[in-house]
Amino acid sequence: MRPRPYVRCPGCDLVGPAERLDYELGDTGDVDWAQQVTWQCAECGYLDTITADQVLAVDAAHTCVDCATQTPCPASAARVECERCGLIGLGPATADPEIAGQLRAIEALHDMELRVQQALRASRDPSGGPRPA
């Protein structure tokens, strides 16, 4: 599978899998850090470019609640994507109730934002729904 570097989000300060990760693969099969790497936080939607120095060391493992596969991840990860089935579960950092609470709050906020954006798009779409006279 393609490398999935974990970084700490500059927007919400959480560590988790990326919503969007665009990079070129280098000759070694790893991320080509000489090229621009675009990264978007799955938790809060923050979009940024990342560099190799931001990548966190993988010093822990996450066990998938669904398929029991162990996925290596940083100990500071609040969310981890299972490398086998793709299920996104709670990372080791959520053993800290403060981080678990922060994660819930940020995800709820982001969810609301997405819904508002969706509603705005729907209201701008001339074919959707009744139009004001």
Ligand SMILES: [Zn+2]
């Ligand atoms: Zn974020």
Ligand SMILES: [Zn+2]
């Ligand atoms: Zn799994």
